[in-house]
Structures are given as structure tokens and as C-alpha cells.
Amino acid sequence: MNDSTIPKSTIMIVDDEPEHIESLKEILNQFGFDLQVALNGYRVFELLEETLPDIILLDVLMPEMDGFEVCRRLKEDKKTRDIPVIFMVSLTETVNKVTGLELGAADYIIKPFQKEEVLTRVKTHFIMQQLHLQLDQARQSIDDEVTQRTRELAKSNEQLKKELAEHKRMEKILKQAQKMEAISTLSSGIAHDFNNILSIIIGYGEMAAMENPPKDSKIGECLEKINTAAFRAKELVQQLLTFCRQTEQKKTHIKISPILKYVLNSFKAGFPFAIEIKKEIQEETGMVLADPAQIHQLILNLCQNAGQAMMENGGTLRISLKQVFLDSEKVTEHPNLVSGHYISILIQDMGPGMDQEIVERIFDPYFTTKATGTGLGLSIVHRIIETLKGTIRVESTKGKGTCFIIKLPAS
Ligand SMILES: Nc1ncnc2c1ncn2[C@@H]1O[C@H](COP(=O)(O)OP(=O)(O)OP(=O)(O)O)[C@@H](O)[C@H]1O
Ligand SMILES: [Mg+2]
Structure with missing residues (x-):
């Protein structure tokens, strides 16, 4: 990636010594970075309220709040913990380099500043930052897609279950209807024929009754029973015909x-x-x-x-x-x-x-x-x-x- 491919970005310089700030400004201005300057640790957090920089260049030794404390606070806050922090240390401060890295700093640059070193390190971290962002976005969009697909699958699974249940219900209804139809056809045939036979029995029964056999004779008793049973049978036939929907409604x-x-x-x-x-x-x-x-x-x-x-x-x-x-x-x-x-x-x-x-x-x-x-x-x-x-x-x-x-x- 050359300089022209770096999109507009903001760098925050945190240092209490104006000459360091001036020298960094001179190096970084040439490459079109937007610069924010904080002369102490407290100012860092005021500036962060307004805008978040892409990189922070942080001095270690500062009055009131030193660079380590600033770094600790930055890493504790969800909003700022991903901003790369580059410590500015002098050649002799080996301990400070290690402490800074342990606190979560991304890198360090050596004072007095070498133009090439400053530019290379800043650019490297800027590119890494961009790659991180792209990675996060890609991960997020994969997550979204997986969630969406899972939701769709659950929905179609639910739909499938419903359709299956409905299918089973319809199958049961169809079976019952077929059974009823078969029994109904059979019953209506029998009921019709039986009705004809019954009409004959009732007709002859009534004709025999018209002969007026004595009520207390065996024949009279039998005739009465035949007629009663025949009328009961007629009622049953009527029931059967209703069941078979053969009666007029x-x-x-x-x-x-x-x-x-x-x-x-x-x-x-x-x-x-x-x-x-x-x-x-x-x-x-x-x-x-x-x-x-x-x-x-x-x-x-x-x-x-x-x-x-x-x-x-x-x-x-x-x-x-x-x-x-x-x-x-x-x-x-x-x-x-x-x-x-x-x-x-x-x-x-x-x-x-x-x-x-x-x-x-x-x-x-x-x-x-x-x-x-x-x-x-x-x-x-x-x-x-x-x-x-x-x-x-x-x-x-x-x-x-x-x-x-x-x-x-x-x-
Ligand atoms: N209220 C009820 N309590 C208990 N069992 C019942 C009740 N209603 C129906 N049944 C059961 O359902 C069966 C079928 O009833 P259904 O009315 O079709 O015929 P049935 O009563 O046996 O004969 P029919 O109606 O010709 O007198 C009954 O034999 C009985 O076992
Ligand atoms: Mg009953």
C-alpha cells in the first residue's frame, strides 16, 4: 500500500513537550493525516468525547497522569480499547517499552524521532487497523447471515411440521369418510330391501289383525307381537335411511x-x-x-x-x-x-x-x-x-x- 492509498485518518499526539509535538507534526503533516494534540492525560479523554482517532501516539513521562495510566484507561473502555496505542520512548527506556506492551500498546517509537521509522510504524498500524475493521465487518456479516439462515430454517421446519400434522389430519378424515361411504352404501341397500320386506310383513299383519282374532288367544297375542316388532323394525330402517342420507330433508x-x-x-x-x-x-x-x-x-x-x-x-x-x-x-x-x-x-x-x-x-x-x-x-x-x-x-x-x-x- 503506498501513501496515496491510505484513506484520511486522524492521529492523536499526547505529549507535554511542545518541541516533540512540533517535530511529529512536521513528519505527519506531509502525509495528510489529521492531527489532534493533547498536552496531558486528562485532555486525551476530553478529546475522545468529541472524536475517536485511528492511532494514538503516547508519551510515557507526563505530569499528573503518565502514559501508562492513560493506556490502562484506554484499554479498559470498550469504546477505545481497539485504538492502537504507540508509546514514544527514549533509547534508554527499555523497561518502559516492555511495560507499555504489557499494558496493551501496539508498538513504540524511539525518541528523537526518525522520520522513516515514525511513518513506517504509523502506516503499518493504520493498515492493520483497517484490516481488523474489515475482518470484524466480514465476521459480523457472516454472523448475520448464519442467524438469518437459522431463523429461516426454523421457520420452514415449523411450516413443515404444520403441513405434516394437517396432512395426517386430512388422511384420517379421508379414511373415516371412505369407511362411512362404504358402510352407508351397504346399509342403504339393505335398508331398502328390508323396507320392502317389512311392508309385506306389516301389510299381512294388519290384514290378519282385521280378521279380529280374540285378543286373549295365542294367535291374537302373536299377531300383536309381530306388529309391534314390525313397527320397531320400521323405525330402525328409518334411522338407517337417515344415516345414509336417503330421507328427504x-x-x-x-x-x-x-x-x-x-x-x-x-x-x-x-x-x-x-x-x-x-x-x-x-x-x-x-x-x-x-x-x-x-x-x-x-x-x-x-x-x-x-x-x-x-x-x-x-x-x-x-x-x-x-x-x-x-x-x-x-x-x-x-x-x-x-x-x-x-x-x-x-x-x-x-x-x-x-x-x-x-x-x-x-x-x-x-x-x-x-x-x-x-x-x-x-x-x-x-x-x-x-x-x-x-x-x-x-x-x-x-x-x-x-x-x-x-x-x-x-x-
Ligand atoms: N354419554 C355416554 N356415556 C358413556 N358412553 C357413551 C355415551 N354416549 C355414547 N357412549 C358410548 O358410545 C357407544 C355408541 O353410542 P351410540 O349412540 O352410537 O350407540 P348406542 O347408544 O350403543 O346404540 P343406540 O343409539 O342405538 O341406542 C355406546 O354404546 C357407548 O359405549
Ligand atoms: Mg345411543
Whole structure:
């Protein structure tokens, strides 16, 4: 590097002897350095408040604060510790050279000053200083890049995890949908044929009944049983057809509370007094767009399950109805819903609760743990909620009870 390549730089000369200062000025001025002069140690720190020089040339022997003390203070301060300090010592001051270097000085120059020596040492340290700066900048930019890349990697990792979880969720939904579709096709075929056979049984049963056999005769008793069983079978077929979505739906804007009350009234008649009903019904909720028969079936199936769960030991059936608003943050708890108003129905019992294994299967068609159950109740509930674009959540604790929470979009 020649003189012309050295950018403009500032050198601070610290010396209490004016003739030394003058001689240094003479040498350094020729090369276009900006010079600052401090006649004592205290002045050094005043000048540093205004601007930081690139190099400090420091005399050792000065009154009040000597060069060593100045150097110590410079090296203690984060702001100034990287400024190269070059001590100015006389030929005989060997001890001072060593002490200065031990204190962190970069170099020393010998008094009386030799122009070439002063220039060479100053230039060398100036270049080293520039290289240090470039190195620091390069290190900083590598650090920044590494931090940035790490952040990006963490972000894409997070995104990947989310996508994987979503993929798994969709896979599960698809599997469930395929299973339901297969069972639904099979069931609807059987239900249709069975319906035809039932019509024949009911028709002939009624024709036979029209013959008026005596009620207390064996034939009369059998006929009555046949007809009762045939009507029960017809109801079951009806359930099956609903499950397979084969029945006609008449969707209108309806309020849930009257249906809920109606179901609860009939519930009271069918279940023992040991079951207490606790209602928390908000009257002024919005409506839902649904077939009233669907909503009736939905609530009835859930209440019946709750009642059956408390048949043995009694307990409280808690029912709540309210309108809720799911904002963009809350809606994330329900992957299938969009932000908006929903009618929330809660049906809670104090029955025996369920194991996780059972909970995972309750919506499967024909899954039942009851001796006389069809296992269709909850799969119908699930179907209905699906067609209404709502959700159903189950919370069940073994020995404590079960709670179903439904959310249907308010219309
Ligand atoms: N509230 C509840 N408490 C405990 N277990 C329940 C509850 N609700 C449902 N279950 C379990 O889920 C199974 C499936 O219920 P689902 O209503 O589909 O059929 P089911 O009640 O067995 O038969 P059906 O509805 O025809 O009477 C039940 O057999 C029972 O094991
Ligand atoms: Mg049931």
C-alpha cells in the first residue's frame, strides 16, 4: 500500500513537550493525516468525547497522569480499547517499552524521532487497523447471515411440521369418510330391501289383525307381537335411511331452544327420577339452517345416551345452549370451522365415562357397547353435524362422566 492509498485518518499526539509535538507534526503533516494534540492525560479523554482517532501516539513521562495510566484507561473502555496505542520512548527506556506492551500498546517509537521509522510504524498500524475493521465487518456479516439462515430454517421446519400434522389430519378424515361411504352404501341397500320386506310383513299383519282374532288367544297375542316388532323394525330402517342420507330433508331457519325443551320433556318421562336435569338455555340465540327433524334426532340421541349412562346410579344431566363468536384466533381450535357466530349446545352427564379407546370409535356406525344398542345413534349425530358444517367434541373421563359440545353455524 503506498501513501496515496491510505484513506484520511486522524492521529492523536499526547505529549507535554511542545518541541516533540512540533517535530511529529512536521513528519505527519506531509502525509495528510489529521492531527489532534493533547498536552496531558486528562485532555486525551476530553478529546475522545468529541472524536475517536485511528492511532494514538503516547508519551510515557507526563505530569499528573503518565502514559501508562492513560493506556490502562484506554484499554479498559470498550469504546477505545481497539485504538492502537504507540508509546514514544527514549533509547534508554527499555523497561518502559516492555511495560507499555504489557499494558496493551501496539508498538513504540524511539525518541528523537526518525522520520522513516515514525511513518513506517504509523502506516503499518493504520493498515492493520483497517484490516481488523474489515475482518470484524466480514465476521459480523457472516454472523448475520448464519442467524438469518437459522431463523429461516426454523421457520420452514415449523411450516413443515404444520403441513405434516394437517396432512395426517386430512388422511384420517379421508379414511373415516371412505369407511362411512362404504358402510352407508351397504346399509342403504339393505335398508331398502328390508323396507320392502317389512311392508309385506306389516301389510299381512294388519290384514290378519282385521280378521279380529280374540285378543286373549295365542294367535291374537302373536299377531300383536309381530306388529309391534314390525313397527320397531320400521323405525330402525328409518334411522338407517337417515344415516345414509336417503330421507328427504326440509331445511329451514329454526331456533334450537323449543326443540331442546321438547326433547327434555319427553326425556323426563322415559328416565327415572334419580336423574336431575340442569338447564342453562339462552333464549335469544340466532337460528340455524336445518331440518327440525335432524336437530330433534341429534339432541334426542345425545340425551338418550346420557340418560342411559346414568340409568344405574343417577346423576345430573346438564344441558346448555348459547350463541358464541369464534374470532380468527379462537377458530384455530376447531380446524373445520371458519370464523363467525355459532350456536353451541352442551350435553353433559355424570355417567361412567369412557376409555380413550372407546371414545375413538363412538362415531363409527354400528359401534355399541350396549346389549340392545344399534350403534347408529352417534354416527347419525355425526352425519347431521357434518351436513350442517358444524363440529362435535367429546370430553370423557372414566368414572366421572361425559360431555358432548356441538357447534352449529348460526344462520
Ligand atoms: N354419554 C355416554 N356415556 C358413556 N358412553 C357413551 C355415551 N354416549 C355414547 N357412549 C358410548 O358410545 C357407544 C355408541 O353410542 P351410540 O349412540 O352410537 O350407540 P348406542 O347408544 O350403543 O346404540 P343406540 O343409539 O342405538 O341406542 C355406546 O354404546 C357407548 O359405549
Ligand atoms: Mg345411543
